[in-house]
Amino acid sequence: MSATTAGTQTPARAQPDANLPGPIAWAKANLFNGIFSSIVTLAIGAFVVWALYGLVQWAFINAIWWVPDTAAGKPDPTSCRLAHGVGACWAAIHDKWRFMLFGAYPYNEQWRAGICIALFLGLFYVSADRRFWNKNLATIWIGTLVVIFGLMWGGFLGLPYVPQDQWGGLPITLILATFGLALAFPLSVLVALGRRSTKLPAVKLICVAYVELIRGVPLIALLFMANVMLPLFLPDGVNFDKLLRAQVAFIIFAAAYLAEVVRGGLAALPKGQAEAADALGLNYWQKTLSITLPQALRLVIPPLVNTFIGFFKDTSLVLTIGILDMLTASKTAMADPVWQGVSTEIYVVLAIIYALFCYTMSSYSRSVERKLDVTKNR
Amino acid sequence: MATEAPAIVLDKVNKWYGAMHVLRDVTMNVAQKERVVVCGPSGSGKSTMIRCINRLETHQEGKIIVDGTELTDDLRALDTIRREVGMVFQSFNLFPHLTILENCTLAPISVRKMPKAEAEELAMDFLRKVKIPEQAKKFPGQLSGGQQQRVAIARALCMKPKIMLFDEPTSALDPEMIKEVLDTMVGLAESGMTMVCVTHEMGFARMVADRVVFMDRGEIVEQGTPTAMFETPQTDRLKLFLSQILRGH
Numbered sequence: 001m002s003a004t005t006a007g008t009q010t011p012a013r014a015q016p017d018a019n020l021p022g023p024i025a026w027a028k029a030n031l032f033n034g035i036f037s038s039i040v041t042l043a044i045g046a047f048v049v050w051a052l053y054g055l056v057q058w059a060f061i062n063a064i065w066w067v068p069d070t071a072a073g074k075p076d077p078t079s080c081r082l083a084h085g086v087g088a089c090w091a092a093i094h095d096k097w098r099f100m101l102f103g104a105y106p107y108n109e110q111w112r113a114g115i116c117i118a119l120f121l122g123l124f125y126v127s128a129d130r131r132f133w134n135k136n137l138a139t140i141w142i143g144t145l146v147v148i149f150g151l152m153w154g155g156f157l158g159l160p161y162v163p164q165d166q167w168g169g170l171p172i173t174l175i176l177a178t179f180g181l182a183l184a185f186p187l188s189v190l191v192a193l194g195r196r197s198t199k200l201p202a203v204k205l206i207c208v209a210y211v212e213l214i215r216g217v218p219l220i221a222l223l224f225m226a227n228v229m230l231p232l233f234l235p236d237g238v239n240f241d242k243l244l245r246a247q248v249a250f251i252i253f254a255a256a257y258l259a260e261v262v263r264g265g266l267a268a269l270p271k272g273q274a275e276a277a278d279a280l281g282l283n284y285w286q287k288t289l290s291i292t293l294p295q296a297l298r299l300v301i302p303p304l305v306n307t308f309i310g311f312f313k314d315t316s317l318v319l320t321i322g323i324l325d326m327l328t329a330s331k332t333a334m335a336d337p338v339w340q341g342v343s344t345e346i347y348v349v350l351a352i353i354y355a356l357f358c359y360t361m362s363s364y365s366r367s368v369e370r371k372l373d374v375t376k377n378r
Numbered sequence: 379m380a381t382e383a384p385a386i387v388l389d390k391v392n393k394w395y396g397a398m399h400v401l402r403d404v405t406m407n408v409a410q411k412e413r414v415v416v417c418g419p420s421g422s423g424k425s426t427m428i429r430c431i432n433r434l435e436t437h438q439e440g441k442i443i444v445d446g447t448e449l450t451d452d453l454r455a456l457d458t459i460r461r462e463v464g465m466v467f468q469s470f471n472l473f474p475h476l477t478i479l480e481n482c483t484l485a486p487i488s489v490r491k492m493p494k495a496e497a498e499e500l501a502m503d504f505l506r507k508v509k510i511p512e513q514a515k516k517f518p519g520q521l522s523g524g525q526q527q528r529v530a531i532a533r534a535l536c537m538k539p540k541i542m543l544f545d546e547p548t549s550a551l552d553p554e555m556i557k558e559v560l561d562t563m564v565g566l567a568e569s570g571m572t573m574v575c576v577t578h579e580m581g582f583a584r585m586v587a588d589r590v591v592f593m594d595r596g597e598i599v600e601q602g603t604p605t606a607m608f609e610t611p612q613t614d615r616l617k618l619f620l621s622q623i624l625r626g627h
Contacts, residue, residue, distance in 0.1 A: 276471035280485035
């Protein structure tokens with residue numbers, strides 16, 4: 001497996017193989033090796049079958065996929081009400097998915113928000129591919145973000161202007177998460193470096209105070225502060241929009257947490273690395289950018305992505321200050337009297353969307369770790 | 379810089395770690411092209427002393443002048459000195475995320491502002507001198523300890539230093555790898571490099587050292603030519619030390 005296992009004195013002999021025979025032998029060895037083991041296997045197996053059966057019944061067999069319209073042109077939820085508790089009412093999703101995804105964005109303009117989602121996904125895809133890791137990537141980011149905000153706001157080329165308080169749904173979640181993490185991450189690196197500084201005690205003090213203060217406050221409190229208190233301090237007439245205020249609060253909060261993760265990586269590096277860089281005459285930034293930081297960040301990929309995933313989901317807390325992100329939009333959709341009692345289905349769909357994003361992040365991070373590990377084996 | 383000026387001057391250097399007095403009035407000159415071996419029991423301050431010469435450690439009292447520049451808090455003086463002084467560590471300290479070649483070219487490119495092609499050519503020259511040019515594309519983790527230490531020597535030489543410091547370069551190596559590293563160092567000594575080397579390799583000291591310095595408890599106890607030091611030690615402490623390391627061999 002690795003090139004470093006270099007025992008070459010005797011001819012190579014294959015390792016005695018434990019998992020050579022087929023699946024039946026594997027099951028015998030691992031699931032039915034003894035009476036107790038067999039009972040446990042059967043019991044768990046029965047439970048899984050029973051649960052799956054129930055799920056399939058609810059989600060597929062008894063599910064209502066479509067309902068007819070009433071005379072008033074509204075969907076008629078009668079069949080869903082009858083199937084309540086027995087079968088899923090996917091017809092509600094069918095009716096409400098656009099509100100879940102786009103919130104109160106004007107119905108006829110929602111294609112714009114749709115394109116924005118596609119642009120975000122494209123941006124993530126391009127950024128994840130190492131072939132694009134060059135100077136153009138920054139240009140691609142800036143260009144894409146300009147287009148995204150242009151589309152969302154409109155007001156040019158015949159696109160009607162859509163004020164920010166009408167934005168909602170998945171674009172809000174993606175804006176908050178993308179900007180939040182893209183700006184919080186560099187900030188966190190600076191804070192982590194500042195906190196480890198030995199030569200600049202004032203900078204160190206500020207960084208420590210920043211991290212400890214922000215970490216000691218719940219994100220919700222910070223969001224409230226950004227929403228309610230900040231305008232009080234600003235002079236009359238000066239006001240920037242709610243989303244931006246939430247965004248700033250989010251960046252400040254995320255950076256404090258990320259800074260501690262990065263600092264952990266820096267602290268875990270052997271001291272000799274920095275000493276070797278010093279001895280070679282590298283200055284502070286050369287040493288940091290080419291020696292300590294790249295190694296430290298590699299070490300902390302798992303906790304870093306852990307924090308990223310956490311913050312992606314924490315964007316839903318903007319619900320508390322009345323910004324219509326995907327979760328809030330979906331909850332609002334649930335309030336429709338037509339679909340009274342339909343909430344499980346909406347939560348299931350939401351969960352699937354969140355899980356897809358989070359799973360993509362975690363599997364990407366694992367692939368990066370594997371790639372970088374090749375160069376590291378020591 | 380006049381050639382007759384000493385390469386390194388230590389004048390009554392004192393250093394404390396908290397209450398512990400680790401360097402006591404250490405005074406020593408190293409002439410240009412001189413090869414000095416520093417030995418002594420562990421905790422004697424020899425590593426601290428050598429690390430003070432390129433200011434990986436700071437001293438609290440006394441004067442250290444390297445290549446005509448005094449070591450102070452002035453960062454520019456420090457940059458100048460570090461450019462002229464190469465160092466090899468006990469634990470190699472290669473950069474594990476860079477290839478062997480990148481390890482060697484990083485400092486010339488970023489500190490000396492050498493063009494990349496030139497730096498690579500220079501690095502390959504030195505890798506050939508330490509006899510591992512074929513490993514240039516590998517990563518440090520794929521090399522043996524002896525090979526890594528030879529890369530570390532090549533990496534330091536790529537900065538074209540005037541002075542080389544070695545801090546127990548063979549102490550972390552398996553016995554069969556010590557020789558390849560010592561051979562490299564002997565070659566370097568023969569090329570006329572100013573060297574200060576902390577080591578317990580008495581064979582190496584006999585072969586290349588102009589002078590051996592014996593330290594104990596933070597002070598220089600005795601110094602002289604290898605022959606004088608090993609055959610007619612004057613102090614009891616040196617006698618004791620010699621008897622201990624000879625028994626070990």
